[in-house]
Amino acid sequence: MGLISWLQEKLGGQAVPVSGEGLAEDIDEYYQAYADVYYRELAFWSTVNTVANAVSKCEFKTYSGGVEKKGAEYYLWNVEPNKNQNSSGFIHKWIAQLYRHNECLIIEQNGQLLVADSFIRTPYALYDDLFAQVTVGDFTFGKTFSQSDVLYWQLSEKDMRKVTAALYASYSKLLAYSMKAYQKSRGTKGIFNYETLPVAGSEQRKAFDDLLTNKFKTFMSAGDAILPLGTGQSYTDIGSKTYSSESTRDIRAMVDDISDFTAKAFGVPPALLHGDVQGVNEVTDQLLTFCIDPLTCMLEEEINRKRYGKSEFLKRNYLQIDTKSIKHIDLLSVSTSIDKLISSGAYSINDIRKLCNDEPIDADWANRHMITKNYTVADLMATMEGNDETAEKE
Template structure:
């Protein structure tokens, strides 16, 4: 029995030691988690800020109307959020959690769910239960037709980023430790233990050593008085080679680039590079922002309008934020109108401006440069 007691005691000690090792490993990982949070917040916020500048216009046939729905989508979705804040949170949850749920309260407020349970059916409408907004849980269940529910991809982005961070986090930690060791202050202390046999003398010696280390660590100039039986020798860094700060920045930047690529943002835009910025922005708007806005439009159309209303021309249209100055397009606009391809209202619609009832914006014009020789001559004779 005594032998078994020793075995059980030894196993208990091993388990306790393992727990300490695990907690130490977790703490080390947590110290480097800022690299992951910085990359994710930078990329998701970048995309969310872009989408939040979108204007969601309500189209009633051939006209655009400013009604309650327009107000909810563009000004005040609910009592506690502006439209820009609402859409930033919407995009953040959609990308990081892979899905987002928006419900409509009894007073018309649009609320983003922080948590919910999605019950799926094969031939019936899906239902959403246990919907939590902030600290309030809704008791009712919501049908698929009563909510805005979007999924971003086939797999949670957070799972991909976690696996990617595992390798980058280790590499970042190794480089950071090497950089700390590079210029680390190192010293040795020689003590005559015969001079500190008593407990009182040992306590005073320990206090002296603690004060000395604190002075060396925190003060620019530290004066250490010589003590009998005590000698302090500083070894400095001994020329230990380590990675430069540039290596740390490269690892951090590499992880940031991988996160940006996963979301669909050109890394050069995140870094603020000025080379080919217009081309990169165009690709970003076409391949990342436009598909995301199309998902939001399609989901909003079927939830805010009936089938009959949609067939009659009622829908939600998204006006994307323009990345080009309207004056830079003046020459192209002139060519489109003067060639008779577009009228004024059609050009205004493409530029994101509302159409007008002015007759001049409804007519088509063809200048002499685009007329045939006979038409140009006849036009000249008439004039």
């Protein structure tokens, strides 16, 4: 694919101004289109990578009879989905396809999970959808897959990438105007006076043309320079670097706006893409609540209904995507909370060690739930208070 074709694809089919030889007729417009593409790509892939990084940190837990078990299914999702990808690479491609195309297809072949690069879906109302021309890498499967044989997700009813692309089309004009205004405010303008125009083809005309096309350009771009002029020629500077209110920070803010639009479209807090460290815990909680948790819930629902089914799920055999490992845990800062979780009997020591990404202790006492003497059953407390009142009356 040539550069022009690539640009047209990224611009949603929008024509790029080129000549028959593939060169831009308007070089400023060409480079503006080129820059617009990368502004969009930077915003989009920063958002997608943020989500993919978060999901890849999750643990895909497998349960049998409601008890967590680590077997072949656990290894498949958490370590090696297929021969050519580890779990992190597999999840990044999975999430990228889902956000790029608003849908994603995963097939299983010979015990391997493969993310499809492209496919043709034929939807039906009362029967299984069909998936044909499923391509993974450079290989296209000759068979047609049924909905019940694959894992298929649709991110949302409306393709938000197309929505943001339409927004970019309008916003890019404003961004281009700001760049031109900045360049204009920093430009150099002047008037060149000459008495007569030399005869075409003469040595004087060649020197005159060289002065206009080369020497003036070198003179204006140099820090310190002298411009030699001939008889009857003079130059007057009329607009050297006006330095108006436009600045590169204004342009940078508009580029950040593109990231903000994209992040909001996919439920990611814009502050994460900016790299802001202030209030990072609150921002991370917002990411988990409004983006990652709903996304992983959708992913695990499809996995459970296809790979386990109703009968197994009701027997409490299922997969769960645990998002607790996304946030970094500073043990010193949460030591008080850990003490409360253990002393209240809510979690065992091994439960806490797993939450902190530490290996469990291979001992029965580490799996027991402990409680301090401060706690007691509510109805038992009421009985004890009743006995105290009886004793006082006697």
